[in-house]
Amino acid sequence: MASTRKIALLGNPNVGKSSLFNCLTNLRQKTGNYPGVTVDKKIGYCTLSNNERLELQDLPGLYSLFAKSIDEGVVINTLLHTDHHVRPTELIVLLDATRLRQSLLLAYQLLKLGLPVLFVVNKMDLAAQSGNHINQEAIKDLFHEQVIFINARTEEGIDALKERLIDPIERIPTNIEAQNFIPNKVTDKVQENLDVERDNVLYYLLQYPYLSFLKNEQRVYLQRVIEEERVNVAQIMRDVTVQLYHKMDELLPGIIVQKEQIASTNKLDQLTTHPIWGNLIFISLLLLIFQAIFAWAAYPMDWIDQGFARMSQFFEQILPNSIITDAFVNGIIPGLNGVLIFIPQIAILFGFIAILEESGYMARVVVLMDKLFQHVGLSGRSIVPLISGVACAIPAVMAARTIANPKERLITILVTPLMSCSARLPVYTVLIALVVPNKSVFGLLNLQGLVLFAMYVIGTIAALLASLILKWILKQQGTSTLVMELTNLQIPKWKNVGIEMLEKVKIFTFQAGRIILVISVILWVLASFGPGSLSSDSPQVNKPAYTVPLEESFAGILGKKMEPVIAPLGFDWKIGMALITSFAAREVFVGTLSTIYKLADEDDTQGLIQKLANEKRPKTGQLMYTPALGFSLLIFYAFAMQCMSTLAIVYRETKSWKWPLVQLIYMTGAAYFFAWITYVMLS
Amino acid sequence: MKTAAQLKINETARIAEIQEGYCCQKLIEMGLLPGQQIKLSRIAPFGEPICLLVHGRELALRKKEAHHVLLQ
Structure with missing residues (x-):
């Protein structure tokens, strides 16, 4: 019996990969683990018109197969893995028609590796809108007809893609003349000890720390070869990348006629990072999110609490008086209540985060906050978890996953619970009423209110200080770089937002619950x-x-x-x-x-x-x-x-x-x- | 030599080379190559990150990273 075909989905960040993944799998998704890494493993299932079921794996988005962090290393590890349970049988690479030059880097690397790849070009409509004419025939030539043009937002071309997937994806003979910058002698040496194809030697040499399937002796061997032959890993990665870009720049004029090389940034977009307007817009948004988590979530939360209280009473009445009943009514039911009560807040927070990310606005937030937060060891993206923590730390900690750098993400997770969450409020209220006199200060402000405010300030200062201390204590995992693309602002695809909300609720309920x-x-x-x-x-x-x-x-x-x-x-x-x-x-x-x-x-x-x-x-x-x-x-x-x-x-x-x-x-x-x-x- | 960190708003320049360092691989991968034309589009409130327009895209860089982009 033929085993299920496993297809991996690759592409740059912001290329529409999750849109495509959602189109193909709808809700048949599940989230799992890559061992040793905190990035999630996303698997989904797609049924074709001939009733064949495919397993789709959404690999982390990246610009190049040369990993610079262990999270990125997951991709090359998966692609070269020797265990056929892990290694995908076929690949789909999603390219962005509005960013063809950048997308092609990854495409070229995959072509050179000789893996079976189907190329899918997304955002054709947007490319046309911006006045760039794309020569589809030239692209088909480049990829030997193994390419489909789609629009993931409107789902145009998805059916054609699914039809195409009925036939297994084949390896394309690579027509890119590119040198590996590794002397033949060195390649020979590697092939002596490891059973790998010639074109893959480059990746084994340059990326072996990320290849978890290597035996220790193989790892040691590769390291020795690098030392003995003085292989300059960093230099080779640069040279290969520069060379691929040169090849691309030769081909590009034939593929795409660009209207304007250097555009200007949209005026409205400029406001989002303006010192005054940018911060105002952002603070208003934060207040909105905060209000939503605090106030809007309160209705479904009360409803959940009441529902469970009634359930408790009901069971208490109908079940006989025994330990098991007590365990059920006073242990398990409140326990379930304690898990489900967080769902409204998680759903709302991730709904907002998905909107911010999908629209592209989040990148502007990072630009606003990056410098400030770098000082204390946090990322510009840490602002969302921290503010959300004032409502509740649970969705806030989950929100930290948008932070790419592992150390910054970890510090954010560790300090967010210091922000005064809403559960502390009843405790604060009782204690303040008990020991703080109900007086006015300066005839205006209520003393009790001031003390409450002070508690929030203390929480915030504590979080930032703890962050600073952790920055010094924790080992730096690789240097942190920003180099981030600001994609055009766009209206989010609501289906993606909905699926994202659902997935996060599932993760919380079943894994933390x-x-x-x-x-x-x-x-x-x-x-x-x-x-x-x-x-x-x-x-x-x-x-x-x-x-x-x-x-x-x-x-x-x-x-x-x-x-x-x-x-x-x-x-x-x-x-x-x-x-x-x-x-x-x-x-x-x-x-x-x-x-x-x-x-x-x-x-x-x-x-x-x-x-x-x-x-x-x-x-x-x-x-x-x-x-x-x-x-x-x-x-x-x-x-x-x-x-x-x-x-x-x-x-x-x-x-x-x-x-x-x-x-x-x-x-x-x-x-x-x-x-x-x-x-x-x-x- | 002048670097991208010293550009003023809307100033254009051409890249001479990418200086070796911790971030040069990332910079090259993102399309910042010798000979490439760039334009400074934004400076964030505290002076960094700065945003460069290159080949129809906008990239945000910290000052430390922009120092590696040497200009002609």
Whole structure:
């Protein structure tokens, strides 16, 4: 039985590759992993008119097969891989008719490698619009008829492409006379030890660090050849590239008649990077996104919360009173709720990001922000995750994937949770109401409001400082270059935006969601059971067997045992317990305190504030919630990594438990330290 | 020698060579080659990145990178 044909899709960034991928696969996509690399592996399925099913792999966009980072190295590794499960059988390369010269570099490299390639030329309509006449016959000549012309936006030509794919793609005899700049002697030497074609030797020599399938001895051999024969890898890459461009420049006049060599930038476009207007436009957009995540998401979020609350009640009523019921109703259902609640915010944020990227506006943002953010080790693109983090860190951390440089991306992911997210708001509100007098300052500003604002400022400064520190500590992975193309602004293709939103929601729900669910259940166990569970005392009224009151649960006991550790911060065991349970979600802090103080209604904030205001320290009899304690707790909450969902998504985005652990330690450590200083200074 | 980092807005020039360095491969791949005509189209608010028009495309470069683009 013939195995499914695996076709890889290649092309420059911004050439319309995701449009094409979406056209061919629609929603039959899935996201996976390339080992050792954080860029996602996108696979999709396409059914042709003869009912044959193809597997399509969307490789990362790049300008040249000469990889300059491990993320880019994925492409050459996949193309040359010896494992036929990994290596595609055929390739489709997408070229941009409005940027033919740039697109052809990759095309030429692939032709020279002798791989079976089908060339697809996109944006023919745009090329015509800008007055450039493209000679389709000349292009067909160049590619031996193995080329299809499409318009991915309108899906013109897609059917012809699918028809063409029924026949397997063949290797094209390369008609480009180009030298490899590697002496024959060296090529011979490589071929002695490695079973590779002559034209591929170039890539084995220049790119072997990225070829994961090489045996160690082969790697060592290649390195030795390079050293012994003094192969100047950098020089050869330059020479090959320059030569390919020269070949292209010879052929180009025959293929395309360009109207104007050096155009001018559109006036409206100039505004986007203007010092005043550019920043104004951008800030307005940020406020819009922020408002959307905060306010618009609130409706579906409330709806989800209510739905799950009703589900809980329903099951509680119809199921018999037992541990399993309790596990289901109080562990699993809230756990599911805790996962699904993020979907509206993720969908909205990625909808906006997709629009910014698809329209080309994001590149302008990078130009605006790059210098500022480079100083602290971040990328111009870090601004979107950071601002989104003020609403919620989970979609914000996911948004960091648009950052190309691995170190900048990692730092962004690590510091974004320091931005004061909306879950901290209920905690801030209660504490501020408790210890900050409701006065006016300068007759205008409300003191409580000012303190709240100050908390946001603290979060932002903390994020930027942490970023600076991490910039110095973390090893630089290759030098960071910008050299970025600003493509023309265009109206986004809405289908792409929709598919992008869906894919991100899927990634979060299934990959981070299962971790969140597991931790929820664990926390439920800790808060419901305790050492007293197995004793023969009569069970609590109306509660399932084996469960104990909160104070006697493992969580409660842990809270009490923790007291000496957190006492320097002014905290007591009740706060300690709430800190443990609020690991599920920061706002749970308020609910837990309500439970401990035996308030009938968990949402009775005023009632809670009153109880806390009257609370006295057992040893001294003095009031407990002094400004010293209030601010100490506020500062603790500003810095502490107190959200399992964040850890889950950081794990998913960095593909390792190391970084969530680092985050947990550095943030909670900072929280402890600064809360302690605050308490000592204010008491 | 004058580099692209020293161009003024709307000034045109021709590339003499791309200086060897950490970013030269990237610059060449993006089409900045000796003999190529370029024009400075934008300067970002803090003085960088700068944007160059080359062969119908617009590229954003940091000052450090633009220093590698030597002009005739």
